Amino acid sequence: MNVPEIPFPRIAIVGVGLIGGSIALASRARNLCRSIIGVGRNPDRLNEAVARQVIDSAVLSIDSLEDVDLVIVCTPVDRIVENVAAILKATPRETLITDAGSVKSGICEQVLELDGGKERFIGSHPLAGSHQSGFEHATADLFVNRKCVVTPVGETSPELTETLTQFWKSLGMLVHTATPRDHDRILAMVSHLPHLVASALAGIVPESALVFGATGFRDTTRVAAGDADLWTAIFNDNSDQICAATSDMIQRLSEFRAALENDDRHAIQSLLQAGRENRNEFERLQQNSLKDTKQKSSPKKGPS
Amino acid sequence: MNVPEIPFPRIAIVGVGLIGGSIALASRARNLCRSIIGVGRNPDRLNEAVARQVIDSAVLSIDSLEDVDLVIVCTPVDRIVENVAAILKATPRETLITDAGSVKSGICEQVLELDGGKERFIGSHPLAGSHQSGFEHATADLFVNRKCVVTPVGETSPELTETLTQFWKSLGMLVHTATPRDHDRILAMVSHLPHLVASALAGIVPESALVFGATGFRDTTRVAAGDADLWTAIFNDNSDQICAATSDMIQRLSEFRAALENDDRHAIQSLLQAGRENRNEFERLQQNSLKDTKQKSSPKKGPS
Structure with a gap:
């Protein structure tokens, strides 16, 4: 043995x-x-x-x-x-x-x-x-x-x-x-920008409106409760990539705003649909990676 | 009886x-x-x-x-x-x-x-x-x-x-x-803008990066999976108020970006702290309203 x-x-x-x-x-x-x-x-x-x-x-x-x-x-x-x-x-x-x-x-x-x-x-x-x-x-x-x-x-x-x-x-x-650089570029988009966006969103809502926040507001802003000092260090350390991601975000928000100003239902619908498809793809990838783990781990029992 | x-x-x-x-x-x-x-x-x-x-x-x-x-x-x-x-x-x-x-x-x-x-x-x-x-x-x-x-x-x-x-x-x-107008102004901030932001965020992430999304990305973008047609109608019907809220959001994101570009740790920290405090206040209000409900409902048994 x-x-x-x-x-x-x-x-x-x-x-x-x-x-x-x-x-x-x-x-x-x-x-x-x-x-x-x-x-x-x-x-x-x-x-x-x-x-x-x-x-x-x-x-x-x-x-x-x-x-x-x-x-x-x-x-x-x-x-x-x-x-x-x-x-x-x-x-x-x-x-x-x-x-x-x-x-x-x-x-x-x-x-x-x-x-x-x-x-x-x-x-x-x-x-x-x-x-x-x-x-x-x-x-x-x-x-x-x-x-x-x-x-x-x-x-x-x-x-x-x-x-x-x-x-x-x-x-x-x-x-x-x-590579460290690819890591930072990708994480700027899927982690640092979401944190920045959640924080910005939570930060601009006046206190009198907070009482009307429901599950959508709760989930979209959840990460904004994180430690401000820890995140200041992260933001500072990856500032170039986060700036680029923030610019992409501002650009997309401006597209939404233009569509709203022009009452352009088709453009609003397309933008919402793009977000929905990516979000569904994310969910599918998550489910798949969990499935892969289960398949890989099931035949093994105990340390090999 | x-x-x-x-x-x-x-x-x-x-x-x-x-x-x-x-x-x-x-x-x-x-x-x-x-x-x-x-x-x-x-x-x-x-x-x-x-x-x-x-x-x-x-x-x-x-x-x-x-x-x-x-x-x-x-x-x-x-x-x-x-x-x-x-x-x-x-x-x-x-x-x-x-x-x-x-x-x-x-x-x-x-x-x-x-x-x-x-x-x-x-x-x-x-x-x-x-x-x-x-x-x-x-x-x-x-x-x-x-x-x-x-x-x-x-x-x-x-x-x-x-x-x-x-x-x-x-x-x-x-x-x-x-009033209907106050409702629309407040909901633009706590519901419609969060939906728009979640959708924009999910929409700009390239597919190759989605696999690295974790719980922060998951929660921040959750509502983006909602029905695009339903939300197009909502956005279209409240477009003025949502435009105003989107402009506030773009303004705050621009402040974050400027702080990052200037390596201004103090400004980054203040912005993050503002989001954190509002998010914590939201959580406190939620807990309080649940407590109120419990206190009000506990003495009553059955229909009165």
């Missing part, structure tokens, strides 16, 4: 919040590691995370990390580069490093300049989360059937990419690879 | 779809009527609605309506005025008439010009629905804790307004009154 191999005996999580905490819980639940060390700045919060068994132990500084196999940086995007720089210095050459940031170009470019960066770092973006934050809301199932984008660059070894892809797959994710 | 009074012994529903069918089911479940007659254009669909006990009987023409106490017009907004005109001719002076259209000014103005219009018609807008349509998805609970706007005008008698308000309250709704 084969004893199943533990892929990353010691995992370190820098930033033990919703995402970091969920990676910790999911990695342990799926036997991907033997122990998990959390790194953070607030000792009370770290102690609480240990007490709740989200992590096994905690340190207050990356410099205290030594013998770990995989480090996942789950801090806000504007702290990731400095965190990775410290990890590259503190840990041995065999330690694999990734992150969970929502923007990739700036981070990857800067990290690849660092000594050891291109040998040991690949960017990741697990597309999971919630409007809630904190490890109190972390769950081992946060990543199941969600998408993850891994962003190798030309210098990245295929083995490294494969190892990291397997890690996210083991958490239940559907993994895509893309 | 008092026998509870039946407020509207005979109710007619013109347009037996999701909303009309749900009003029928809810009215019967709450003992607001003895019988419900459906009016529609498709005999097969009407027979199916009778077979499913959504309505008790059906006719293919409003002219066949006679002795009914309340008629609710649930057809698309561009058919409501002609339907009400026919109902005013076919039914006796005592028959109360309302509608369920999402736009009110144009409909109310035109109906009030009709003989008997101001004596017998008040506009209503039950803010309930779903991206699904058809009486197959109708439920007796569709309106519970949802908002309804009733739009009396200067000539409307307070008794008529009160009777209609009570009707919607009996279906479990939270009823507000507003």
